[in-house]
Amino acid sequence: MDILVCIKRVPVTGAKVVLTADEQAIDASYLSFAPGPHEECAIEEAVQIVKKHGGSSTALTLGPDAAVEQLRYAASMGVDDLILLETDEEWPPMPTARAITAAIQAQEKKFDALLFGNESADAGGYQVGIRVAHALGMPVVTGIKKLEFEAGTAVAHRQTPAGWEIYEVPLPAVFTIKEGINVPRYPSIPGKLKAKKKVIQRIAPEEGDVGLEKVRLVVPEAEASDVTILGHGAAAAPQMVELLGELGLV
Amino acid sequence: MILTLIEHDQGVIDPQTFGMLTAVRGLAAEQGGALHAILIGADVAGLAAGLGDYGVTAVHLIEQESLDAYAPNAWAACVVEVMAAEKPTAVVGVGTERSNEVMAHVAARTDLPLAANCLAVQPEDDAWFVTRMRWGGTLHEEARLHGEPKLLTIAALGIEVETAPSGSAPEIIAVIPDLTDADxxxxxxxxVEPERKGISLTDAPVVVSGGRGVGSAEGFAVLEQLAALLNGAVGCSxxxxxxxWRPHAEQIGQTGTRVxxxxxxxCGISGAIQHWVGCKGAKQILAINTDAExxxxxxxxxAVxxxxxxxxxxxxxxIEKLKG
Known part of the structure; x- marks a missing residue:
């Protein structure tokens, strides 16, 4: 099976978000970057599918040249081929989906499954995977936490508050993955060395009509924080029990 | 007219849907008054009448045996059909996994932009000015939403539901959709029913949650004991x-469960945004940490x-001493 996994470079934020002066992005001067958590699991899933069923895995990202780092990370986890759709900045969902669709159509390889994260960690648009599926005429199942393949079909499990929903779809198909489907591996040293040497296929897409036009980002006002320190160490136990009592919990 | 998507599962309307209707009602009034809803399923007529209480003036009722089981693309096909016939100025869903999914299918089928998880919507002549959630709501994006009609979902978790002052039974408009096998x-x-092992994270009155500071899988034993003592559930970062150390089902956060x-x-949780998004809904938070900063x-x-x-x-x- 040939699997494509689409990922996004996002900053690893700590507890506080600081914006750039033009309010267009998070100031990442002191931050590191990673694929989003759902996407890291999608990479792991792609690698496991290929290990079990044979074939190849390809990672694709749309973003700046620096996003090569996330492609190499995917390679260090075991992904075979890498594609960069190079842009200056973050694109909204519609042009992102158009560029990914065009890149998939331009590949000689015909993928059996396309994996996306359920939603990007930063923008959270909840739509790129679905748009690509429609553009390519493929079925799409979202929010997947368990995925099995058998003879040209896939059984996908989606977790809801009311339990698990089971879907069965013919391939090729699109799946949007949720964290929890697996525990992503940490890249090995040989994996990292191999990833450094991978050739990256570079494509320069045209943005076109944006649809949803970002004006600026705003950090919402922090909720007033006036923490009450109950005490230090084990000596704070009586005060804690008092609190539990006030809340009616003991 | 504004057309809203009513989310329901197994005979019950998703409670956040009423928050969305509360938020959209004012918008509908500004747009001329009509607030329509679309109800899709095999046996959903009984859910229609109550929507009047939330200001819905008409319900497009799509009942068909083939819609017995949830089918996102078929739901979207129904929405697109009603859109084409009724020409709403906007189609609005609630910002849940399911409605975001259906609305993304609607957007893909019509090649229109979609703004997911909006907190505020300001209609303007051409593009609408929206504020939407990023990073689970810890960052806001102000954006112009183009396209006709406007497609968006409303982040309704924090909205206090209010009934409409003059709620009356909505007009019911039966629609027979033209669904294909592909839809x-x-x-x-x-x-598959969820595994019930003790009290669930989302129902527990107390959640005892551990982070890096717990140190190991074994370290969670004390958290489990405390949770048992308080009739609570165990969570983690x-x-x-x-x-x-713990299964993902217990993870609290942006990509886990929100409680x-x-x-x-x-306990021993530093409080990165990823985690904060999942626990900020708690009425009270008690942090136990070696680092006061x-x-x-x-x-x-x-805090202790x-x-x-x-x-x-x-x-x-x-606690044991208190219980005697």
Whole structure:
């Protein structure tokens, strides 16, 4: 099976978000970057599918040249081929989906499954995977936490508050993955060395009509924080029990 | 007219849908008054009448045996059909997993932009000005939403539901959709009930949650004991699941579960945004941490500065003493 996994470079934020002066992005001067958590699991899933069923895995990202780092990370986890759709900045969902669709159509390889994260960690648009599926005429199942393949079909499990929903779809198909489907591996040293040497296929897409036009980002006002320190160490136990009592919990 | 998507599952309307209707009602009034809803399923007529209480003036009722099981693309086909016939100025869903999914299918089928999880919407002549959630709501994006009609979902979790002042029974408009096999290809073929092991994270009055500071899988034993003593559930941060100490089902955060207990006890959790998004809904937060400067401590309502491996056993001893 040939699997494509689409990922996004996002900053690893700590507890506080600081914006750039033009309010267009998070100031990442002191931050590191990673694929989003759902996407890291999608990479792991792609690698496991290929290990079990044979074939190849390809990672694709749309973003700046620096996003090569996330492609190499995917390679260090075991992904075979890498594609960069190079842009200056973050694109909204519609042009992102158009560029990914065009890149998939331009590949000689015909993928059996396309994996996306359920939603990007930063923008959270909840739509790129679905748009690509429609553009390519493929079925799409979202929010997947368990995925099995058998003879040209896939059984996908989606977790809801009311339990698990089971879907069965013919391939090729699109799946949007949720964290929890697996525990992503940490890249090995040989994996990292191999990833450094991978050739990256570079494509320069045209943005076109944006649809949803970002004006600026705003950090919402922090909720007033006036923490009450109950005490230090084990000596704070009586005060804690008092609190539990006030809340009616003991 | 504004057309809203009514989310329901197994005969019950998703409660956040009423928050969305509350938010959109004012918008509909500005746009000329009509607030329509679309109800899709095999046996959903009974859900229509009550929507009048929330200001819905007409319900497009789509009932068909083939829609018995949830099928996102078929739901979208129904929405697109009503859109084409009724020409709404906007189509609005609620910002849940399911409605975001259906609305993304609508957007893909019509090649229109979609703004997911909006907190505020300001109609303007051409593009609408929206404020939407990023990073689970810890960052806001102000944007112009183009296209006709406008497609968006409303982040409704924090909205206080209000009924309409003059709610009356909505007009029911039966619609027979033209669905293809392709529309119905992706559908729920079976369900598995959730495993019930003790009280669930989302129902528990107390969540005892552990982070990196717990130190190991074994370290969670005291958290489990404390949770049992308080009739609570155990949660954890993403570091913990990545280390394999606890299953992902217990992860609280942006990519895990979001909880809103009476009390959230955060043990050895630093409080990164990823985690904060999942626990900020708690009525009270008590942080136990060795670092008084940790964001989890400074953002909490109460804190104890100290090692959780000393603090929790002492707390349990004190509770036992109280219980005699």
């Amino acid at each position: 119905l290809l992706v559908r729920v073929i079976s369900r 993403r570091v913990v699941t990545n280390n394999g 809103a207990p009476e009390l959230y006890i955060a 940790a964001p989890m401590v400074t953002k909490a309502d109460y 500065i100290g090692d959780l491996h000393e603090v929790i056993p002492a707390l349990m001893a004190e």
